[in-house]
Amino acid sequence: MAMTPFNPSRRQLLAMIGQVAGTAAMYQAMTSLGLAQESGYTGPPDLQGPRQGRRVLILGAGIAGMAAAYEMRRAGYEVKILEYQNRQGGRCLTIRGGDRYTEMGGHEISCDFQGDGYFNPGPWRLPVHHRAVFAYCRRLGVPMQPFINKNNKAYLHSAHAFGGQPQRIGHVEKDMRGHVSELLAKSLRQGELDEAVSPEDREKLLEGLKEWGVLDRNYRFSVSDDLGDVRGWDTRPGGGLMPEKSPSQPIDLSPLLQSGLWDQLFNFNGYQFEPPMFEPVGGMDRITDAFAREVADVIQLNARVTRIAQNDNSVTVTYEDGGQGGTVRQESADWCICTIPLSVLVQLDVDCSDAMRKAIAAVPYASAFKVALEFRRRFWEQDDWIMGGISYTDLPLVQIAYPNYGFLSDGPAVLQAAYDTATAGRNFTYSWSSMTPQERIDAALALGRQIHPQYDAEFMSGTSWVWHRVDWSLGCYGQWTEDLRDEHYQTLCEIDNRLVLAGEHCSHIPAWLEGSLLSALDAIRRLDQRENA
Amino acid sequence: MAMTPFNPSRRQLLAMIGQVAGTAAMYQAMTSLGLAQESGYTGPPDLQGPRQGRRVLILGAGIAGMAAAYEMRRAGYEVKILEYQNRQGGRCLTIRGGDRYTEMGGHEISCDFQGDGYFNPGPWRLPVHHRAVFAYCRRLGVPMQPFINKNNKAYLHSAHAFGGQPQRIGHVEKDMRGHVSELLAKSLRQGELDEAVSPEDREKLLEGLKEWGVLDRNYRFSVSDDLGDVRGWDTRPGGGLMPEKSPSQPIDLSPLLQSGLWDQLFNFNGYQFEPPMFEPVGGMDRITDAFAREVADVIQLNARVTRIAQNDNSVTVTYEDGGQGGTVRQESADWCICTIPLSVLVQLDVDCSDAMRKAIAAVPYASAFKVALEFRRRFWEQDDWIMGGISYTDLPLVQIAYPNYGFLSDGPAVLQAAYDTATAGRNFTYSWSSMTPQERIDAALALGRQIHPQYDAEFMSGTSWVWHRVDWSLGCYGQWTEDLRDEHYQTLCEIDNRLVLAGEHCSHIPAWLEGSLLSALDAIRRLDQRENA
Structure with missing residues (x-):
C-alpha cells in the first residue's frame, strides 16, 4: 500500500514521546475495565468456609x-x-504405548506405540481465553507449549475435487481472499455500493483490498511476484545463481467454490480456535x-x-x-x-x-471417535513440510492432526489420524463406533493414504477411542x-x-x-x- | 452453513474405503512433483571434491x-x-544477561537481564519453507519450538484511533471480514456481479460469505451469539449459574477503515510469515x-x-x-x-x-534497530492474555514481540519492545540509531506504556541493537x-x-x-x- 513516508528526526521523535506520555494513565483505566468484562474466570473462589466441621x-x-x-x-x-x-x-486422559483398555462390547483396545508419541482421546487443545484452565496450570506448575491449530502448510482435501490432490490451507485462504477482494473492488469501482460506503471509506477500502487480496493496478487478482510474496512460489527465490523464482498460480474462483475446500477452512474460524492455542507439555493428563x-x-x-x-x-x-x-x-x-x-x-x-x-x-450425549496411528518417521514434516496443525478432508476420517512436539526428530511419531464428533451436518461417528478396533485402524489407513501416500510404507501400529463404548461416560459430552x-x-x-x-x-x-x-x-x-x- | 446430513452406515463406510484405496498410487506421483517443484533446497550439495589437495x-x-x-x-x-x-x-546472535558490546560511536551497550530471557538482534523467526535452515537444524541436532507470529489476542494500535486504546488482532480481522462479506453479499444479491459470477458460483459464494463473515439471515454483519462464537464475548459463556453470556460488539466499518488498523494486519500477510513459524529452543545462536x-x-x-x-x-x-x-x-x-x-x-x-x-x-545496506526490555513479570500473559506473538502500532516503536518460551512462568521476562527496518513507507531507524543507548530505552518505555501501562511498574532493565553502529556489518542486510x-x-x-x-x-x-x-x-x-x- 502506498503510504506517506514518515521520517521523523531524532528531535521530533523525542518530542512525540513527550506528548504521548500523559495519556497512559487514562488508558490504563479503560483497559482494566475491558479485560475484567470478558473474563468468566475472575480468580480463585472466595469461599467463607464452613460454619462448623462439614x-x-x-x-x-x-x-x-x-x-x-x-x-x-x-x-x-x-x-x-x-x-x-x-x-x-475422567475424560481428560492420555494414551501411551503399553496402555490397554476394554471397551463396551468386549473389544480390547491396545496401544503399542514404540516411541514417545501419545494420544489424547478427549480434550487436546486449549484456547488462551480459557482462563480458569490457564490459571490452575500456572498455580499447579503445569508447563505449556503452543498447540499449532492452523497451519497454512497443512491440507484441505476433497476426494471429488482437484483429482483428489490436497491443497495447502494457505493457498485456499489466500485465493478466496483474492477473489473476494477482486469482486468487491469491482463493485466499488462501478459505484454500486455508493449508498453503503462513503467516498472516504471507499478509497480506504479499495486501497486495503488491493493489499489484502494482492490485486494488481487494475484491481485484478492475478499472478505476479507480489502474489508470490504472499501465496508462495512454484520456484522459490534462491541463493547465488539458482534458477529464477516464479510465483505460484492461484486456483480459479469457480473450481475453488465448487470444491468445498473454502467451507473446510471455516473449521478454523471459531473463537475457541484462534491462534495461539496451547497444550500441556507431555500430554493432557x-x-x-x-x-x-x-x-x-x-x-x-x-x-x-x-x-x-x-x-x-x-x-x-x-x-x-x-x-x-x-x-x-x-x-x-x-x-x-x-x-x-x-x-x-x-x-x-x-x-x-x-x-x-x-x-x-x-x-443426550454426543458421540465422538478418534483413531491414532504411529509411523516410523515424520514424513509429514520431512516430505510435506507440515509441522503441527490439522488437515481437513471430506473423507470420513474428517481430520488428521500432526504432533506439536518433537519437531524434526527422527524415529516414530503419532498422528491423530481420524476424529469427529456428531454435528448437524454429518455424522460418521456411529459407523466408526460400530467397527472393531482393527477395522477402525484399517479404515484410517485406507482413507488417510489418499492424503499421505506415505502411510503404506511407514505404518507401525494404531489405536482408537470411541466415546460411546466407554462405560464410565457413555458418550463424549452433554449435547x-x-x-x-x-x-x-x-x-x-x-x-x-x-x-x-x-x-x-x-x-x-x-x-x-x-x-x-x-x-x-x-x-x-x-x-x-x-x-x- | 447448511449441509446435507451425511450419515453413512458402517457397511457404506467400509465400501467407500474400498473404492478410494486405488487412487492413492496415482496421487503419490502428483504430490512428489508438486513438492519438488517449490523447493529451493534440494538436499545436501552433491560435491565431487577436489581433483588433488586443494x-x-x-x-x-x-x-x-x-x-x-x-x-x-x-x-x-x-x-x-x-x-x-x-x-x-555473524549477524545470527543472541544477547543474554551479562553481555557487553561497544558500538560505533563509543557507547557501551550492556545487557543486565536478571532472568533467563534473551534477545535476538538479527534473525529471530523461521518460516517452515526455509528448508535449508530446517534441514541443517535437523542434521546438526538443533531443537525447534513454535514461534507464534500471529496471535489474535495481541494488539493493533494507533495513537489516533479509538482514544488510543489498542484493539485485539482477532477483532480487527473478523470485523473487516464481516464488513467485506456483507458488502460483497449485497452486490451479489443485487445482481451486480452476474457477469463475473455464474449462478452456481453465486450461490456457493453467498453461502460461504455468510459463514466466513458471520452474516445473519439477511446477510448483515450484526451482533449475535453466532458472532460471539467467532469474535468473542463481552460476557463469556460460563459454568453453572454464572451470568448469561453476551456477544461482543463489532467495530463499525468507517472507524475501522479510518483507524489504519486493517493495514497493520497486513504485516501478517506475507508467505514468510505464514503460521506456523519456528525458532530454535534457547536463542537463535x-x-x-x-x-x-x-x-x-x-x-x-x-x-x-x-x-x-x-x-x-x-x-x-x-x-x-x-x-x-x-x-x-x-x-x-x-x-x-x-x-x-x-x-x-x-x-x-x-x-x-x-x-x-x-x-x-x-x-546499500538496510538500517534496522531493536530494543529489548526486561520486566518483573509476564503482565502481557497474566493481565492481557497475550501468549507469544506480536502487537503492531503506528508509534515509532512499530512492534512489540512477546516471548514464545517460558509461558506461564513467574519471574522476569524479556520483550522485544521496538523493532523496525527502513521500508518505503516509513523510516524510524535513523532516529533510533542516533539516540544514546539510554535514550532508546527511555523511548521504548515512554511509547510502549501507551499499549502496556504496566511498563511503569514492572520495568527492570533494557538493551538495544542498532545495525548501523555495528562495525563488522555497517548495516543490517543488502537492500x-x-x-x-x-x-x-x-x-x-x-x-x-x-x-x-x-x-x-x-x-x-x-x-x-x-x-x-x-x-x-x-x-x-x-x-x-x-x-x-
Whole structure:
C-alpha cells in the first residue's frame, strides 16, 4: 500500500514521546475495565468456609471433582472423592504405548506405540481465553507449549475435487481472499455500493483490498511476484545463481467454490480456535495429574456409586467398593457435589426433585471417535513440510492432526489420524463406533493414504477411542440444544437440598475443560453461600 | 452453513474405503512433483571434491561461511575460516544477561537481564519453507519450538484511533471480514456481479460469505451469539449459574477503515510469515553454535582482512591478527569464498573485475534497530492474555514481540519492545540509531506504556541493537532494488577467477538465514564444478 513516508528526526521523535506520555494513565483505566468484562474466570473462589466441621462428598475424580475438592479443602471443608475407575482424570486422559483398555462390547483396545508419541482421546487443545484452565496450570506448575491449530502448510482435501490432490490451507485462504477482494473492488469501482460506503471509506477500502487480496493496478487478482510474496512460489527465490523464482498460480474462483475446500477452512474460524492455542507439555493428563497431586489422599478409586440418598441434613451415597470385591458401602456427608456424567447418572437411584430428574434424563450425549496411528518417521514434516496443525478432508476420517512436539526428530511419531464428533451436518461417528478396533485402524489407513501416500510404507501400529463404548461416560459430552437449555439448564445447576451437580454438562462450554472448571467453581461458590446463609 | 446430513452406515463406510484405496498410487506421483517443484533446497550439495589437495579460504564465520566450510571439508577440501570478531555466528546472535558490546560511536551497550530471557538482534523467526535452515537444524541436532507470529489476542494500535486504546488482532480481522462479506453479499444479491459470477458460483459464494463473515439471515454483519462464537464475548459463556453470556460488539466499518488498523494486519500477510513459524529452543545462536561445533577447529578469530589478492592459480589474503597484537599475516589458498558484508568489503583492497567491484559498491545496506526490555513479570500473559506473538502500532516503536518460551512462568521476562527496518513507507531507524543507548530505552518505555501501562511498574532493565553502529556489518542486510539486481546481481554472484562471494546479499532472500545458506550452497556447488571442469 502506498503510504506517506514518515521520517521523523531524532528531535521530533523525542518530542512525540513527550506528548504521548500523559495519556497512559487514562488508558490504563479503560483497559482494566475491558479485560475484567470478558473474563468468566475472575480468580480463585472466595469461599467463607464452613460454619462448623462439614463434610463434602464429591462423586467423580475428573477435573471438576478434583478442582472442587482442592478448593473446598483449602476453605476448611472436609472432602472425599468417590471415583468409579481405577484412575483419576475422567475424560481428560492420555494414551501411551503399553496402555490397554476394554471397551463396551468386549473389544480390547491396545496401544503399542514404540516411541514417545501419545494420544489424547478427549480434550487436546486449549484456547488462551480459557482462563480458569490457564490459571490452575500456572498455580499447579503445569508447563505449556503452543498447540499449532492452523497451519497454512497443512491440507484441505476433497476426494471429488482437484483429482483428489490436497491443497495447502494457505493457498485456499489466500485465493478466496483474492477473489473476494477482486469482486468487491469491482463493485466499488462501478459505484454500486455508493449508498453503503462513503467516498472516504471507499478509497480506504479499495486501497486495503488491493493489499489484502494482492490485486494488481487494475484491481485484478492475478499472478505476479507480489502474489508470490504472499501465496508462495512454484520456484522459490534462491541463493547465488539458482534458477529464477516464479510465483505460484492461484486456483480459479469457480473450481475453488465448487470444491468445498473454502467451507473446510471455516473449521478454523471459531473463537475457541484462534491462534495461539496451547497444550500441556507431555500430554493432557499432565493437567489432571497436577490436580491429583493435590487431592490424591482424598480420592477413593474403584468406587461404583449406585444410590444418592438425601434428607434435609445430610447425603448418603451407596457404592460398591471394587477394591473389596464389590462390597456395598455407604458414605455420609453434609453436602454432595456430583460430577458423574448425566448419561451414567440417569441410571442411578438419586433423591432429587422431579424437575432435576427430568433434566438429568433430558440431555443426550454426543458421540465422538478418534483413531491414532504411529509411523516410523515424520514424513509429514520431512516430505510435506507440515509441522503441527490439522488437515481437513471430506473423507470420513474428517481430520488428521500432526504432533506439536518433537519437531524434526527422527524415529516414530503419532498422528491423530481420524476424529469427529456428531454435528448437524454429518455424522460418521456411529459407523466408526460400530467397527472393531482393527477395522477402525484399517479404515484410517485406507482413507488417510489418499492424503499421505506415505502411510503404506511407514505404518507401525494404531489405536482408537470411541466415546460411546466407554462405560464410565457413555458418550463424549452433554449435547445441549437451545430448547433443552431453556427447559432444563437452570434446574440442573441449582442446588437440590444437599446436592449440587457439576461438570462440563453444567456449563455453557460443553466438552471443554474450562466448562468443567467454571461449573465446579460456580457450584462450590453457591454451596459455600448456602452453608453460610 | 447448511449441509446435507451425511450419515453413512458402517457397511457404506467400509465400501467407500474400498473404492478410494486405488487412487492413492496415482496421487503419490502428483504430490512428489508438486513438492519438488517449490523447493529451493534440494538436499545436501552433491560435491565431487577436489581433483588433488586443494585449500579453500573462507572469509567470515557467519552461517554462510560455516556452512561452506562444513560442506567443503566433507567433500575433501582443506578449509580455513578467517573471522574478524572474537566470536563466530555473524549477524545470527543472541544477547543474554551479562553481555557487553561497544558500538560505533563509543557507547557501551550492556545487557543486565536478571532472568533467563534473551534477545535476538538479527534473525529471530523461521518460516517452515526455509528448508535449508530446517534441514541443517535437523542434521546438526538443533531443537525447534513454535514461534507464534500471529496471535489474535495481541494488539493493533494507533495513537489516533479509538482514544488510543489498542484493539485485539482477532477483532480487527473478523470485523473487516464481516464488513467485506456483507458488502460483497449485497452486490451479489443485487445482481451486480452476474457477469463475473455464474449462478452456481453465486450461490456457493453467498453461502460461504455468510459463514466466513458471520452474516445473519439477511446477510448483515450484526451482533449475535453466532458472532460471539467467532469474535468473542463481552460476557463469556460460563459454568453453572454464572451470568448469561453476551456477544461482543463489532467495530463499525468507517472507524475501522479510518483507524489504519486493517493495514497493520497486513504485516501478517506475507508467505514468510505464514503460521506456523519456528525458532530454535534457547536463542537463535543455537543454530550458529551448532555449525561452530562442526567447524570450530578451522576458524581463526580476531583476523581482520585488509586485502584479497588473486592470480590465475591462487588467492592470498592479508589480515591483521588481533590475537597477536595486530601482526600482519597472509594466508594463501586455491579458492576463496568471501562472505564479508558488502558494506565492509567495499572498503577492502580486492583483486576482482571492475564489474564486480562496481557491484560490491552498488548495494546499500538496510538500517534496522531493536530494543529489548526486561520486566518483573509476564503482565502481557497474566493481565492481557497475550501468549507469544506480536502487537503492531503506528508509534515509532512499530512492534512489540512477546516471548514464545517460558509461558506461564513467574519471574522476569524479556520483550522485544521496538523493532523496525527502513521500508518505503516509513523510516524510524535513523532516529533510533542516533539516540544514546539510554535514550532508546527511555523511548521504548515512554511509547510502549501507551499499549502496556504496566511498563511503569514492572520495568527492570533494557538493551538495544542498532545495525548501523555495528562495525563488522555497517548495516543490517543488502537492500536490493529491482534495478540494482538487473545491473549487478549476476556479476556479484559469479565466480571471479579464484574468488566467489556468498551470504544473504548474494541471494534473493536478503536478511534471512535461508538466503545465506542457499547462497553458500550454490557458491560451493559452482566452485566444485569449476574445480572439476
